[in-house]
Amino acid sequence: MNNVSAKDSVVIIGAGQAGLQVADSLRSEGFAGPITLLNGEAILPYQRPPLSKDYLGIDSPATALPLRGPDFFTTQDITLHPGAAAAVDTQARRVTLTDGSALDYTHLVFATGAANRQLPCPGADLPAVHALRTLFDAERLQAALATARKVVVIGAGFIGLEFAAAARARGVEVTVLEYAPRPMGRALSATASDWFAARHRSDGIDLRLNEGVTAIHTEGAGLSVESTAGSHYPADLVLYGVGVNARTELAEAAGLATDNGILVDSSLRTAVDGVLAIGDCASFPQAGTGARIRLESVQNATDHGRHAARSIMGQNTDYAQTPWFWSTQGRIRLQIAGISDPSDEPVVLGDPANGKFSIALLRDGVLAAVESINSPADHVAARKLVAASVALPMEVLSAPGFSLKNFAKTVLAVPA
Amino acid sequence: MPTITFTQPTGEATEIAVAEGTSLMRAAVTNGVEGIVGECGGQAMCATCHIYVRPEFADQLPPISDDEDEMLDCTTAERTDASRLGCQVKMTDQLSSIVVDVPSDQE
Numbered sequence: 001m002n003n004v005s006a007k008d009s010v011v012i013i014g015a016g017q018a019g020l021q022v023a024d025s026l027r028s029e030g031f032a033g034p035i036t037l038l039n040g041e042a043i044l045p046y047q048r049p050p051l052s053k054d055y056l057g058i059d060s061p062a063t064a065l066p067l068r069g070p071d072f073f074t075t076q077d078i079t080l081h082p083g084a085a086a087a088v089d090t091q092a093r094r095v096t097l098t099d100g101s102a103l104d105y106t107h108l109v110f111a112t113g114a115a116n117r118q119l120p121c122p123g124a125d126l127p128a129v130h131a132l133r134t135l136f137d138a139e140r141l142q143a144a145l146a147t148a149r150k151v152v153v154i155g156a157g158f159i160g161l162e163f164a165a166a167a168r169a170r171g172v173e174v175t176v177l178e179y180a181p182r183p184m185g186r187a188l189s190a191t192a193s194d195w196f197a198a199r200h201r202s203d204g205i206d207l208r209l210n211e212g213v214t215a216i217h218t219e220g221a222g223l224s225v226e227s228t229a230g231s232h233y234p235a236d237l238v239l240y241g242v243g244v245n246a247r248t249e250l251a252e253a254a255g256l257a258t259d260n261g262i263l264v265d266s267s268l269r270t271a272v273d274g275v276l277a278i279g280d281c282a283s284f285p286q287a288g289t290g291a292r293i294r295l296e297s298v299q300n301a302t303d304h305g306r307h308a309a310r311s312i313m314g315q316n317t318d319y320a321q322t323p324w325f326w327s328t329q330g331r332i333r334l335q336i337a338g339i340s341d342p343s344d345e346p347v348v349l350g351d352p353a354n355g356k357f358s359i360a361l362l363r364d365g366v367l368a369a370v371e372s373i374n375s376p377a378d379h380v381a382a383r384k385l386v387a388a389s390v391a392l393p394m395e396v397l398s399a400p401g402f403s404l405k406n407f408a409k410t411v412l413a414v415p416a
Numbered sequence: 417m418p419t420i421t422f423t424q425p426t427g428e429a430t431e432i433a434v435a436e437g438t439s440l441m442r443a444a445v446t447n448g449v450e451g452i453v454g455e456c457g458g459q460a461m462c463a464t465c466h467i468y469v470r471p472e473f474a475d476q477l478p479p480i481s482d483d484e485d486e487m488l489d490c491t492t493a494e495r496t497d498a499s500r501l502g503c504q505v506k507m508t509d510q511l512s513s514i515v516v517d518v519p520s521d522q523e
């Protein structure tokens with residue numbers, strides 16, 4: 001247990017959900033020293049999830065949703081610094097910024113997030129080929145979408161399908177190319193993934209599985225996307241979402257251990273004294289199994305932020321929050337509690353045909369994860385049940401009239 | 417411009433003028449109103465923008481969708497008949513002013 005001193009200072013690299021949360025939570029935990037949040041840009045930190053959802057609709061909001069209002073930084077005495085870190089000296093406990101200035105720290109938090117994986121094919125750098133991560137990307141995409149007639153989406157992950165559904169809702173012709181056999185195959189059970197494939201197709205999206213991209217060509221005023229099947233798809237706009245990489249370069253250069261993320265222990269500390277890593281960029285031991293995982297989600301970012309603040313305050317408890325995720329694809333709302341494994345046994349609750357159901361995923365008789373489609377009540381109950389590692393016998397789960405909400409009330413004695 | 421008044425459990429009130437179409441959540445987050453988090457960015461996914469609408473405005477509100485109804489069941493502070501998610505209530509020409517109470521806890 002280390003005691004935080006009144007002279008301590010904190011520098012946080014990255015002002016996304018995770019970085020902001022650790023700053024906010026440090027103040028609410030009573031940390032009184034200087035806090036500097038390195039934003040890397042001169043705009044107020046904003047929420048990213050709406051960029052691929054609300055932001056692309058016809059009646060999209062005109063401005064980004066900030067993570068906190070401008071007064072927050074003054075009232076909480078948090079320095080929101082527009083600079084970006086260039087190097088970290090963990091011996092001297094000093095961060096050098098790209099402008100050559102330096103900041104000393106007692107505690108340093110890496111909240112550097114993730115960067116989009118580049119599309120590894122010729123033509124990926126053509127102007128009408130878009131990726132989506134920043135507000136700038138979203139503004140460009142929004143403008144391009146306003147006149148687009150034919151869109152090709154490369155990658156049927158969350159971003160690709162959220163965009164595809166938003167574009168389709170605007171009446172645009174949409175083709176989605178996915179090299180894997182299933183959409184969102186790494187995140188969803190086969191049952192849920194197959195349902196999404198059918199649903200997107202019935203909404204008019206041309207979803208092509210087992211088909212990757214080999215090149216993007218200029219053709220007339222537009223583009224032509226060449227696929228591994230030898231097909232050519234015309235487009236006036238291409239969006240790719242082919243995964244992300246944790247931003248670990250700065251940490252690596254500072255001598256921190258990385259392996260698909262900056263390695264941290266269960267209190268979110270790296271092996272180097274005074275240095276923590278949180279959110280998308282951190283590889284941490286999963287509660288229960290101890291297996292290393294790295295998650296890209298708002299929940300992970302904010303819960304890591306809260307936990308890291310407590311670690312800095314000297315409470316070295318194990319991080320054990322249940323992960324949850326969401327995606328909005330057109331009118332389909334997907335919520336996931338827990339992390340599924342392909343070997344889990346799926347049980348469908350409700351009726352997939354009416355578009356409102358959940359898939360419970362059992363592992364050794366325990367509810368390991370639940371995927372809910374247009375069923376928030378199931379999801380909320382699932383979060384509690386998955387967190388409690390509740391045993392759920394198949395005969396209970398498959399009994400007629402079984403509901404996760406009622407089951408949670410019974411076994412967890414949750415007040416109604 | 418429509419106006420929103422957020423009243424804290426302490427009794428402190430903040431009045432904010434917003435453009436039409438602005439949700440209560442967006443107004444609160446943008447203006448740093450304490451006690452409204454909006455963690456999911458307005459998708460009715462997190463229930464951290466729970467507010468209580470004063471009864472005199474109840475009949476001017478949009479109906480509660482199934483999604484909002486189900487998420488309201490999992491707010492941290494107790495759900496009452498006045499409970500709404502701030503992200504699902506937008507200011508319009510029909511709803512030009514509103515007074516809401518912020519719960520004591522969201523997360």
